[in-house]
Amino acid sequence: MNTINKTVVALVTALAASTSMASAAKLTFYCSAQEDWCQSMARGFEEATGIDVNMTRKSSGETFAQIKAEGANPKGDVWWGGTGDPHLQAAEEGLTEPYVSPMRGELNDWAISQAQSAGDKTIGIYSGALGYGYNEDLLKAAGLPEPKCWKDLTKPEYKGHVQMANPNSSGTAYTTLATMVQLFGEEGGFDYMKALHKNINQYTKSGSAPIKAAGRGENTIGIVFMHDAVKQAVSGFPIKVVAPCEGTGYEIGSMSIIKGARHMDEAKQFYDWALTHDAQSRALDVKAYQVPSNKAAKTSPSAPDLSSIKLIDYDFSKYGSSAERKRLLKKWDDEVSTLPQ
């Protein structure tokens, strides 16, 4: 009798203890990078702090849609990864919380300037330059010269060989459009898009689809972020990565704390941890070839070297705003997408 009583008491206390512990240190983590990178970040943070991490991986567009839908009753705490535009949009719509991390001193300038442009509601964790990649076998089979510049892609011999995503559906393609506008001026940029339109065989829905199609031999040239192209090459596909000679734009993968997070302290703890060089060096283990924002983080020799690429001075606050985005997309819809190919 006594022992039974004891066991019950022990059981109940254990249960109570375990549940109260679980509710004390928990973090709901929305992740928009590739699956294994997300896993690595979640497990790494658990090891470093003992806080339980609940991770959900969705693309940045999906996560943005979810955070917006959950606005009245947020479920997530921190949103890590994915291209910067949806993070900036979330900041603009007041869905995320401003936070100034003590880790800022260790970061590259581009990460800080992006944070400042968003009122400290988001911060850069990695960046990647825009470029393109081509399938060497197909290019050779078609007897085409190797393209080196953006302008090369508009030459008539590449007709039907170029693929990019639809800027209406993909952040990557919108970055391409905004890059051309900044590189060649608004008129020049749209003239370029019109000339390119003649050579495009398909506007894909998803941003990295063109280079995946090129990897499988379904397409010759894909306009994508260079780290996506590098990934294909490293995976064993016959892909060559090109940094266009005129210079190019780039994205900043970002991180934000969700406004009204249920575990605010843990979210800030994660935020600080994710900016350390240790956490950012984890990218290498999962073959992510973006450039980390922490200056001391390790980078891969296969990763595109941002210092050797001509980068334009991409204006994130202007081209990340909803109004400018809407205007450019409408113009692209009306003037470019309707042209005969």
Added chain:
Amino acid sequence: MLLWLIVGWVGFCLVPWYGVEDGFFSFVWLFEGYPFDSDYAPALFLLFQGEKTWLLPLVLFLLGPLQAMAKPRSDPAHARLLIIYGALGFGWLIAQGFAIGISGWQFGWLESLFGPLGDRQFGMGYGAMLVASAFLFVFTQGIAARGAVNGDIFVVGAIGFIIAIVTVFVFYPILSMLSSAFITQDNAYSISVFFEKFTDKRLWGLACLSGGRCGAAWNSLVLAILVGALTTILGLIFALVVTRTGFRFKRGLRAMTVLPIITPPFVIGLAIILLFGLSGSVTQFVADVFGIAPTRWIYGMPGVLIAQILAFTPIAFLVLIGVVEGVSPSMEEAAQTLRASKWDTFRTVSLPLMRPGIANAFLLGFIESMADFGNPLVLGGNFDVLSTEIFFAIVGAQYDQGRAAILALVLLAFTLAAFYAQRFWLGKKSYTTMTGKGDSGVHPHLPKRLAIPVFAIAGVWTIFTATIYVMIFYGSVVELWGVNNALTFKHYLTAFSLKMGENGLLWTGSAWDSFWTTLQIAAISAPLTAAVGLVTAYLLTRQKFAGKNAFEFGTMLSFAIPGTVIGVSYILAFNVPPIEITGTGIILVVSFIFRNMPVGVRAGIASMSQLDKSLDESSLTLGANSWQTFLHVILPLLKPAILAALVYSFVRAMTAISAVIFLVSAEYNMATSYIIGRVENNDYGLAIAYSTTLIMVMLAAVGLLQILVGRTNVGRRLDQSRTNVTAHTKPIG
């Protein structure tokens, strides 16, 4: 009656009123201050502690029915009191749920009327659910007592229940989502916004007639009509081969036709690319042998069409097989006795009797094609369809919920049109072929001139399907599909490895988590889906009540709307009180039930319209009530429909993606969303290995279901089952 009151009181006095954050069934709440802690307290204890005083009127509404029970059933006051208290209780429960949310009053005018509220409430829990169902059934019993539907308590209760759940889980989320079609950037209502977005040329453009690109609406419509027609024809062909020929490998053929629905999304698309794409094996072969330069012809309408036909023919088959089997052999024999040739018999007797099946199969194919998302995404090229446009209106570079809502409305309008076209085509004719009288004879074989093309088409299509699946399996055992063809099992090992650890078996594979969740959710939702679907079908075919047509369309609604819209509307509707279920397994189960229920409804209607009403009537005359009639007469005759509904809902719960992608959470991740993550990450091998495993699991499950459903009729009732009516009751007939 008393039962439901007891349920209501239990819900009010014993069960936690609000949702429990760590899950009700963990029963942790029992140890954490229950019944006094306000997070876990039942409503009664909350009231005793002076909290949540707005729940007080519920006591009155729960006591009221006792007053009614004191009066005899024949007294009109009995019915009136039940109706009043049921309606008031239910209404009050809903009103307070919407009026008071997580930040106090939800509407400005309430705050100005009553002043600020110092309290708030979270989502309702099981206590509230029990009380709500008690009120609902008190209300329906009142209606029945007044004489509706011949005073049939079961039927009125069932109608009330289905209407209530369809309203909560279909109409409410979808209407709240669709209303955003009229909302401008700054949250004001406006008709002009609607028209501006509605008349978009990306939606209605006809440039493809002159060499440009057509709008998504036209693309979807043409594609859906083609897919509906072709899948129906193919489904009919397979059904005829299985039932009306001496074909020997029927089982093999059946399995083969089931394969595509148990295939996770993207896999068929990938296999088609590997065969017919620019570098596909068939394309390369044709290029080498005939010297035809490879093109990208597969990207666009042709590819999507092929993939959708592959994927949806089995659904048409499942609907049609029951109907084709159900056509009365004696009618066909009568025609032949009257000197009609086999061909004339088929054309003028068998085929017209199959019309309900054909119409329903077409409708399903049409709707499936409209709502399909995976295939157009992979193979669409520049061929835009509504479903992908909706998805990218929500997750694309520009979050535009209004545009998504308008596209969804267009899609819905097409579906509605198809639905009414189908009704019109069926007309008011009777397709009853199964009566209480014995029906002797066997189905005649197909006439020769039909048999030959039917065999040819079925054969070609079977070989094609087989090739696709061989490719898929091959893809799961090579290093890197299309590049490095060395054989390996490493993808299976990564996903499903097991290790013996100190504490027994360790599930070290990366896919186990999502695999078990998926299996569990599918296993829970399948029987519920089938049950809700068949009861609905029974009500629609067998009962007459006001608003039946609207009711029927309502049950089709969630199926017609693409999963993406459902997913987002579910988050919008169920992330805030009164019903707060996002991030739980419940939301997945609920979304599956209401998305897949229409197939159960369709299959049930198709089969039930063949059952003569005299069967029910004789059962009712012999003193059975309608529940007993449903259970013992209708249900055993519906074996094919039950099987179709069970199989379909189980399989769809395991392979659905577009709705699920918004509803999965860290704890409840589904296999498909895991697979998509792998595909995005170039891990084709792992994605396909996982898909292949899922296919195997589902094949086993389908086989098991077939045995289970088949066996329920073994025993005494076997004599009444249809197959035996046909075979053994000759002397009576």
